[in-house]
Amino acid sequence: MATIYIDNKPYEVKDGQNLLQACLFLGFNIPYFCWHPAMHSVGACRQCAVKQFRDEKDTRGKIVMSCMTPAADGARISIDDPEVKEFRASVIEWLMLNHPHDCPVCDEGGECHLQDMTVMTGHSYRRTRFRKRTHRNQCLGPFLNHEMNRCIQCYRCVRFYCDYAGGRDLNVFGSHHHVYFGRYEDGILENEFSGNLVEVCPTGVFTDKTLKKHYTRKWDLQTAPSVCVHCGLGCNTIPGERYGKLRRILNRYNGEVNGYFLCDRGRFGYEFVNSKERIREPLIRNKDNGALEPASEERVLGHLSNILYFGAKVIGIGSPRASLEANFALRTLVGPERFFPGISEKEHQLTSAAIEILRKGPARTPSLRDVALSDAVFILGEDVINTAPLLGLALRQSVRQKPMEMVKRLNIPLWDDAAAREVIQHEKGPLFIAATHGTKLDEIAARTYNGSPDDLARLGFAVAHALDPSAPAVPDIGEDLIPLAQSIADSLKSAGSPLIISGMSTGSEAVLHAAATIVWALCRDNGNAALSFVMNECNSIGLGLMSGGSMNGAFDLNKAFDLVEEGKVDAAIVLENDLYRREDREKAERFFERCKHVIVIDHLFNNTAAKAEVVLPAGTFAESDGTLVNNEGRAQRFYQAFVPEGGIQESWRWLRDAMTASRRPVQWQSLDHVLSAMANEMPVFRTVAEIAPPAGFRIAGQKIPRQPHRYSGRTSIHANISVHEQKPPDDSDSALSFSMEGYEGMPPAPFITRFWSPGWNSVQAVNKFHCEVGGPLHGADPGKRLMEPTVSGEISYFQKVPQAFEPRKDELLMVPLHHIFGSEELSVLSPAIAERTPKPYLAISREDAGRLQVDQESELEIVISGRTYRLRGIINPSLPRGVAGLPVLAGLEGITLPAWGRVGRKA
Amino acid sequence: MFSLLRTMWNVFLHAFRKRETVLYPEVKPYIPPRWRGRIILSRDPDGEERCVACYLCAVACPVDCISLQAAEDEHGRRYPEFFRINFSRCIFCGFCEEACPTYAIQLTPDFEMGEYVRQNLVYEKEHLLISGPGKYPDYSFYRVAGLSIEGKDKGEAENEGPPVDVRDLMP
């Protein structure tokens, strides 16, 4: 701890900080532009000036940049000194010399850091008579607008995009007051994290293009704390609604999970909520003409009571993209032994294996913050940028951990970003990537290896064997693999917090076993060794835990199909799941043919809903409350952002109504009842109710408002329908209200509906909500970990090492290639994401291309398990011989990979 | 007794005084131009809608009786897709006019807005938009703003230099 004196009052601050962050987190307001809590200081904007004094006797002092000055013990500064105030006012006046007269038509307005800082410094009148410098804008693709006139040259954008996120196609051009932040030429910004520029840029240069299509100011958005549903990481988000439509997603800081950033899939994938394909009313199939027709809630429930009569043999098919509560309600309705997780046999196997490894083994799953702090990483079989994007962003920071030692040795403060980068140069810590194909992170990896899933597992086992000779040896290991395995093992062994990453995407259990074996071998002498599995969907782990998480494979979709086939099922309830994505088309067709009654609860009209007898409209993440368990095993609550029109309600409410209608009554009035029933029934979910205070929670007798206190149009929004104002909807499920009235102070961390603080309208207000850079939110970061490793006991390694991969003569092994834009079911329905989605293709290795005599873009015919696909061929030199990459895209779903397939030129 | 008679006499005399009552509606009273009456949306000197849908009037309104939705037309100009004022709530404080950065929303001297049905006090854009510039005949926001629209490129607004050539290295 250090004591600093601010305007002659002593304050205790943590060591190793700079004055700016120390003052901000103490609650002082110092204007700044170029400093960012994740990217630290460069001293570029000169806005954060304060006056520093040598000692008590020094009355003159000198002006310093607070972001570049250490908060050393005994430092004396003044924020309010008249001279420094004038200095700051002049700085902002200079920055505004060329600023356009744009606020009314600027999407940043109302949440603009520049506006806030201008008000804070008191600059209010334009004195200069000279002409403004202007710039032309660029077209940057479907995600971002560009309006360069508004730039204040703080350099945050390039520091984030290039230095932090590893982007290459955005930079600064030109000199003096002509500097230009953009691309070399117009074109789509390639980096997967480009959307963060919306929040990073303190002005309206980079703004959200999807928001502009239905533009709403921050003060008019009704918002709630939420969790991203587009991958297994569960980043925390803030969805905003106006006039019944979801308008945008912003980042919600969570120190343990996503920190200050989101990926573009999570930020721009929200528009499926507004999709025309939404199911908005209950539908019943008309027996005569076979069409699905809207029906009233009573009629539907009456119909359900006939189908689900007491004693009927009903099965439930759950979903890894539905909340714990929804899955639990379904499980309660049908009974545990008739509840199927609704994922393919293979996925179920892999999920169960992953959960078992994480619970029974000694290795801990790291949070994303831990990932960023790892000093040696080995990725086995994952293309993380495409399957768990923010994990990739965390890994880009982790490779800086080891070189940061040099910075520490030179006594350079860690927040002095420019100096630190100067020292580090291109030095990278050890990151090893073994995957079926080349991945985007290869550019920062020390060594990479591409091989078939079996070969990846063999490499993994070889590393484990190098770490601990008692781990199984790899038979007939190639000469080239031994030194590679040894060097990976050496780096992992010498690291302080080594990390192994693996996951579902190779579809190979052996790869998971190999990853577990490595980390368990490490755990023998390093308790910090961590293991992270990338999961397919937002609640894969939650569903896995609910369906037992055991390896016996008693439950999966195939078992449900078998039951139907044997005629042992009267009715099936499919919860938020498109079975055509899970299993082979024929199997799914057969299921719908054979099953007498199919009830589908979902929010989007997909192939499965099209086959149902009864369709019930479910709320999306933005229209319901629930809990999701991310890949770390962290259960996180998301709250309803708005009340949708039509007959939509939460899936668990539909299931409760169905239970009541079919005389299986449950006393569930609100979410809390479901949570406590779940905790009683399944001890693993005991702590889920404690993620957030219950619905009865009040501060000063008040709920926490979802609407900002300056929400406009309250007496006008519905005036076209009726001039008599309606009472705002009640929320019996949470301590949040659908109103602008309520507690205005800082809410508890699980109830943060937006980052705002007096004088801080922009997202920079986040600094008021936690107590140190990158630290936890006040209180604690929300979420509860449900899985902890078993530390004591003998480790028994997995023993089965697969055979080396043998390319076949007339067939190729198809492995899945994931795409950040396109591979996830919901986000592809958002127009901006759809625009970035590639067309289906088949990637083949150069050798195979030569052998099959195909060129880039030639038309191929592919036969996989009896089905024929026509795809364009793409040569991917990183693929090993005998292996082909099949993208996970619409049109190619329902194929369980890896699988052998025949490839030929189109006849 | 005397005072009673005096009062009656005075009242009688009033019958011959000049009449103070204005015979509204046959006679219209003088209303100063800065009177805060019925709200209108004006057009700029070129006849285009002035409102750029910035939402400032809506947020300034103390009774929250303005709602609108922003959109952009094919010329790059922003405009309100709908614009609604619930006059049954409006208190004619004039805050919206003060907040408006484009002089689009203006209060007028018209106060004759009585209705028998309250619903009729809900005005939509077609009821609000007039064909002229109202009190401010000359101002056009887009001539000042840095945003380019069709017919006004970058660098063509007031007090703007031509767009920078980024590849130029001259000082």
Ligand code: SF4
């Ligand atoms: S960047 Fe901020 S200050 Fe500049 S025009 Fe936009 S809202 Fe106004």
Ligand code: SF4
């Ligand atoms: S574009 Fe934005 S982030 Fe980049 S330098 Fe300009 S103001 Fe800063």
Ligand code: SF4
């Ligand atoms: S990394 Fe995953 S959870 Fe995070 S924002 Fe992206 S898609 Fe959502």
Ligand code: SF4
């Ligand atoms: S303040 Fe003026 S420009 Fe802005 S929305 Fe209201 S009327 Fe339109």
Ligand code: FES
């Ligand atoms: S924030 Fe300190 S110089 Fe920019």
